[in-house]
Amino acid sequence: MAAHPWTAHRLFFNSLRAYRSRPHSVFCRQVYYAAGAGYKTDVWVKCKLMKLRTSQQPTLSDMTDNLVESNTSPALREAHAADGTRVLELMGAWNLRNLKASLRTLDPGLKAYAADPTLHWNMQGIAELDNAGALLLWHAWGRHSPENLTLRPEHIGLFDRLNTLSETTLPHSPHDLLTPVILLGKRTLSVADHVQGFIALLGQLALDIAHLARRPMLIPWREISANLYRTGAQALAITGLLGFLIGVVLSYLFSKQLRIFGADIFIINILGISILRELGPVIAAVLVAGRSGSSMTAQLGVMRVTQELDALAVMGIPYSVRLILPKVVALSISLPLLVLWTDATALLGGALAAKVQLDIGVLHFMNQLPDAVPIANLWLGVGKGMTFGFLIALIACLFGLRILPNTQSLAAGTTNSVVTSITIVLLVDAVFAVVFSDVGV
């Protein structure tokens, strides 16, 4: 304790030994007057509190050693003045940190005291008072200062601030019975707004393509290639794995049923058509929507938040050409390729499972496939893949551009983008099924 800040003040405490025999209040007063200017209050409070706690004369070392920690908890003491009036003395540190622990116990006590209008509030013993402490008292008093109040000068401002606090309440959003109707209307308008945005984006894309067709130098090859790599090559593992597993699962299910009718060999027809025509494209599209669609939305959204889109615009670089077109083009190319890849792994999985379940050789399976499944199914699947890729990229960009500069909008925008693109993919798939019902079956 060599560098203890109170060592300097030990001297005057030593000089106070003479007062040890005096009554406690006299002792405290003497300590108070003798203390250095900055520590007067602390010493006073500490002295008073010690009396409260131990009802004994404190030792001098008690007084000095703990004084630097002036964070004594808030305390109350009722007393009677010479003229018989009730006095409530408040002591300790009435700040948020110290009130935290004792708030629940203090509050009812204060309210009970505040019920007596003749009570004299002596708050000169408070070492520290902050807004939270002042507010606690002010609330207990019923939102105005009591008549008999003794404050330390530096605390007057706190209560002045509370007393002058404007009576206007915070704006409250009114409860309206029409809220559900208004919400429904807003939703509908928002859907219409998105459709309009989608059409505008489509138009912009057409204009950009026309522009680039005349000036092929400006085609953003590098961006297209980067997007191809990210959306295509990097998705090979996951789409391949998923395709393989789905193939195995379907093959097991169908082979059980087919064996009942002794129609084992039709496993090739069923697997071939369902995978090439429906499952391959849809699985790949759903995966890509979740994987690449969300990242495209988030990327554009963050670029909006960080003003990168604005920076591109002021440099005269149209972001529809640099950011949107490459994404749309790349995904329109990579998704059909991913569809082929998913088809292949799914058929492989199906063939392996058929070998195990029905003892149809893998080579035999592959040889029979072209005869059992018309090639139109493959082209239909690839065509679907291209359409889905185009739609997913466009929807992702649409939602990305509509993100507002806050985290919630970014989260909601990304979610909406994925949900919408998957929904649209399935809707368009249904349309394909109806339109091409005569082809390849």
Place this chain on the structure above:
Amino acid sequence: MTDKPCIIEIDGLWTQYGDTVVLEDVNLCVHHGEVLALVGGSGSGKTTLLRHILGLETPSRGTVKVFGVSLHEGDPRSRVDLRNRWGVLFQGGALYSALTVFDNIALPLRELHVLDEASIRTLVRLKLDMVQIELKHADKMPAELSGGMVKRVALARALALEPELLLLDEPTAGLDPDLSDSFVKLIGDLRKELSFTVVMVTHDIDTLFALSDRIAVLANRRLIATGPLKNVMQLDHPFIRKFFAGRMAVAGA
């Protein structure tokens, strides 16, 4: 007065990322009640030092203690409690963009789980009043605010828990001179009223002159000087000469 206790005590602090040394043997003591400004060129490690004080970085060597509590070892409870005793104003405000102005300021109060909603509302109104933000802005989202208002709301949030220590990262960066002056005045007034200790990182010489009791100068990864502004300005060091050159010229003119 030399042995006043240190609110922030940095002892032999080194920071290293791989082979890059960012801070080299930094020793610093911030006393109770003072305003210490941290100055230094770009890349001199000011922000890193501030992040160390905030406990957002782990030192490679040395210790950082705030209110006598080490930020990286010891009782986790006391380290959490410590975080209720300071308020931080980040350079960009770092307001929670998903919450309204009101909720941004109310959040730390609510997280204490001791105050009732009525008290929280009154306290938030008080803080808004202190930073001179009108009540009608309380329902706005941070994205709808101007730069100066973001700073003031962030200051109100930093003050929400009645901190004993206020850390300001570039409090006036991005504000126009008028707003910057009024923001400095606001911090000065609040300091008189609430008597907190302030550590700030700043580039702005006007802010330095208006607020700081002492300044600490970081250059070449080291703390080259600490002391009252007058004394530091006398020092003969290339960075200090350059840094104050403009100001002296103005004063001389």
